[in-house]
Amino acid sequence: xxxxxxxxxxxxxxxxxxxxxxxxxxxxxxxxxxxxxxxxxxxxxxxxxxxxxxxxxxxxxxxxxxxxxxxxxxxxxxxxxxxxxxxxxxxxxxxxxxxxxxxxxxxxxxxxxxxxxxxxxxxxxxxxxxxxxxxxxxxxxxxxxxxxxxxxxxxxxxxxxxxxxxxxxxxxxxxxxxxxxxxxxxxxxxxxxxxxxxxxxxxxxxxxxxxxxxxxxxxxxxxxxxxxxxxxxxxxxxxxxxxxxxxxxxxxxxxxxxxxxxxxxxx
Amino acid sequence: xxxxxxxxxxxxxxxxxxxxxxxxxxxxxxxxxxxxxxxxxxxxxxxxxxxxxxxxxxxxxxxxxxxxxxxxxxxxxxxxxxxxxxxxxxxxxxxxxxxxxxxxxxxxxxxxxxxxxxxxxxxxxxxxxxxxxxxxxxxxxxxxxxxxxxxxxxxxxxxxxxxxxxxxxxxxxxxxxxxxxxxxxxxxxxxxxxxxxxxxxxxxxxxxxxxxx
Numbered sequence: 001x002x003x004x005x006x007x008x009x010x011x012x013x014x015x016x017x018x019x020x021x022x023x024x025x026x027x028x029x030x031x032x033x034x035x036x037x038x039x040x041x042x043x044x045x046x047x048x049x050x051x052x053x054x055x056x057x058x059x060x061x062x063x064x065x066x067x068x069x070x071x072x073x074x075x076x077x078x079x080x081x082x083x084x085x086x087x088x089x090x091x092x093x094x095x096x097x098x099x100x101x102x103x104x105x106x107x108x109x110x111x112x113x114x115x116x117x118x119x120x121x122x123x124x125x126x127x128x129x130x131x132x133x134x135x136x137x138x139x140x141x142x143x144x145x146x147x148x149x150x151x152x153x154x155x156x157x158x159x160x161x162x163x164x165x166x167x168x169x170x171x172x173x174x175x176x177x178x179x180x181x182x183x184x185x186x187x188x189x190x191x192x193x194x195x196x197x198x199x200x201x202x203x204x205x206x207x208x209x210x211x212x213x214x215x216x217x218x219x220x221x222x223x224x225x226x227x228x229x230x231x232x233x234x235x236x237x238x239x240x241x242x243x244x245x246x247x248x249x250x251x252x253x254x255x256x257x258x259x260x261x262x263x264x265x266x267x
Numbered sequence: 268x269x270x271x272x273x274x275x276x277x278x279x280x281x282x283x284x285x286x287x288x289x290x291x292x293x294x295x296x297x298x299x300x301x302x303x304x305x306x307x308x309x310x311x312x313x314x315x316x317x318x319x320x321x322x323x324x325x326x327x328x329x330x331x332x333x334x335x336x337x338x339x340x341x342x343x344x345x346x347x348x349x350x351x352x353x354x355x356x357x358x359x360x361x362x363x364x365x366x367x368x369x370x371x372x373x374x375x376x377x378x379x380x381x382x383x384x385x386x387x388x389x390x391x392x393x394x395x396x397x398x399x400x401x402x403x404x405x406x407x408x409x410x411x412x413x414x415x416x417x418x419x420x421x422x423x424x425x426x427x428x429x430x431x432x433x434x435x436x437x438x439x440x441x442x443x444x445x446x447x448x449x450x451x452x453x454x455x456x457x458x459x460x461x462x463x464x465x466x467x468x469x470x471x472x473x474x475x476x477x478x479x480x
Contacts, residue, residue, distance in 0.1 A: 032320045040324070120411060120459045122418035124429065125452030128436045132445050208329030212419070215436055225335040229423065234339040241335025245328045252327040 034256055037249045045246055048239070061235050064227055070243065076219035077247055080138070080210040081203065084145035088202050092150045093195065096157025097183065108158055115151040123148055123209045131216040141210070141218035148209050149202035156198025160191030189264045196262050200255030207251040211244045221247065271446040279431075279450060286427030287458050290356075290413040293349055297356035298406055304357075305364030305402075306390065318365055322358040330355060330416045334423055348425025352416050356409040363405030367398030396475045403474065407466045414459040418451070428454040 052065060063069075099108040127144040134140045164187050172182040214222035225240025227233075272279065308314040333351050341347045371394050379393045421429025428451045435448030 028316045029319045029323070032316050033323055036320055037324060037327075117456070120414070120456050121452055122415040122429065122432070122455050124415075124418050124422075125432050125448065125455065128432050128448045129445070129452060132435065132439055132448055204327050208327075208331075211329045211331045222331060225331065228335065229338065229343075237335045237338050241332040244332040244335075248327050248329050248332070249324065 030256070034253070034260075037253045041246050041249050041253075044242060048242055052239075055235065057235065060231065061233055064224065064233075064236055065239060070221075070224070070239075073219060073221045073223055074243065074247065077207075077210055077213075077221045077244075078251075080141055080145060080213055080218065080220055081207045081247075081251060084142050084149060084206045084210075085199070085203055087142065087146040088149040088153055088206070089199060091146070092153035092198075092202075093157050096154050096195075097161065097188075099154075099158055100161045112155055112158065115154055118147070119151045123205075124212055124215070127209070127212050127216055136217035138218050140216055141213040141220075145206045145209055145213075149206040152198040152201040152205070153195065154198075156194045156201075157191065160194030160198075161187050163194065164190045193259070193263050196255075196259040200252065200259055203255040204248065204252050207248045211248075268446055268449070271443060272450065279428075279454065282426070282428050282430065283454055283458050286414070286417055286429070286455065287462060289345075289348060289352060289417050289426050290410060290458075290462065293352035293417075294356045294360075294406060294409050294413055297353050297409060298360055298402075300353075301357045301360035301405075302364050302395075302402065304361055305368055308365050309368040309394075315365060315369075318361060322362050325354070325358045330419050331422075334420060338423060343423045345424075345426050347423050348417065348420035348427075351420050351425075352413045355416050356413045359408045359412065360402060360405040363408075364398065364402045367401030367405075368394060370401065371397045397478065400470075400474050400478065403466075403470050407463065407470075410462050410466055411459055414455050414462070418455055428458065 052067075057065065095111075098104050099111060123144075126148060127141070130140050130144045134143065168186055168190070169182055172186045177185065210220050211222040211225070213220040214226045221240060221243045223240070224236055225244065228236030228238075228240050304318065308318045330351060333354060334347065337347045337350055341350060375393055375397070376389055379389045384392065417425060417427050418429035418432060421427055422433060424430075431447045431451030431454070433451075435444045435446070435451065438444040438447065
């Protein structure tokens with residue numbers, strides 16, 4: 001999983017390249033990543049539907065694999081991911097901006113260092129510790145997922161804003177812009193591609209970690225897989241695993257589309 | 268907390284070693300596989316976007332899902348954990364190895380050929396040493412990432428410290444639940460830290476003197 005610190009920690013090489021590669025050119029890899037995953041998801045999901053309709057399931061399996069049940073868990077999975085991602089963006093972007101302002105600038109390396117160290121903690125560990133501390137349920141899972149997804153967005157916000165050409169800031173000031181105006185009209189728009197690439201990384205981390213929410217009674221598609229492992233039923237395991245993977249791929253794809261859609265014109 | 272650790276010191280240390288062992292073995296295999304694939308990609312250029320797409324898609328698939336897909340084939344135990352960790356470990360190394368080989372100056376390869384080196388000689392004595400700093404960076408990322416994945420693989424009884432986290436989970440409400448979960452989580456962070464230092468050291472030793480930064 002893109003877990004991964006890990007995970008995440010998953011795509012550092014790409015993150016670091018993002019500022020330079022934010023030109024208008026759409027590389028072949030980007031095109032492939034926009035086309036292949038949805039096609040793959042559609043094909044695998046089609047195969048799954050066909051299997052589900054024709055397979056000979058015993059009563060336990062049929063009970064677990066009811067369409068209504070799968071839909072409920074899928075919706076839960078998406079809710080966990082989206083709510084956590086929104087919280088991450090709402091917290092990490094302003095925090096990142098703050099850490100590039102005036103006297104807070106000195107704190108930036110410290111905060112990044114702490115966030116980096118936190119990222120090395122295994123996602124399961126974080127989830128279980130928060131569970132033992134706060135008890136189970138949706139919001140505990142949201143806590144864990146948001147904490148886990150903050151680093152990439154925070155780091156990319158800081159890197160993105162610091163990467164803005166200082167001469168452009170000068171030019172903005174020369175035009176009589178206030179500090180707030182240069183931030184809103186020059187720095188943030190120029191940093192958006194880098195920030196969005198961090199958001200996509202965070203989405204992947206969160207969607208992957210959401211599959212562990214079932215351990216703390218917060219639902220999600222991990223439940224199907226967990227039940228499958230507990231009862232040792234291959235049909236449940238594979239269904240759970242495939243659906244988790246498909247949702248993660250879709251969410252990653254959505255992140256890429258968002259990345260393209262939010263890229264300001266002229267960059 | 269302190270009593271908890273001192274009573275179980277030996278077994279915790281053993282599990283920490285097991286954790287490091289699983290990750291390092293998996294990363295070792297992953298490095299060989301990834302470099303092998305990267306050599307192929309370098310030979311057949313059209314594979315380049317394919318390799319990158321496969322690695323991007325692979326990294327998107329949650330590790331818990333891969334565990335579920337592997338279980339019917341490899342059953343519960345260390346083998347599943349090993350394959351799972353090795354799969355994810357391969358991807359960042361592959362990505363970096365492809366970039367690393369592509370960056371090697373073509374004129375150097377020409378001159379090596381001109382000196383009469385065989386293809387294998389060029390690979391082992393020119394291309395690999397020159398691409399190694401980039402590959403090594405990928406290996407480092409891989410080690411860090413694998414630490415967390417090995418923790419998840421402990422759900423299907425993979426070796427290592429992850430087991431403590433799940434013990435903490437199943438004993439929730441019990442006296443030692445938090446101790447178990449903490450030992451597992453903090454232990455993995457510490458093992459990851461030590462492993463990263465070792466990887467830095469490995470870099471000092473293996474990166475050829477002439478191109479060391």
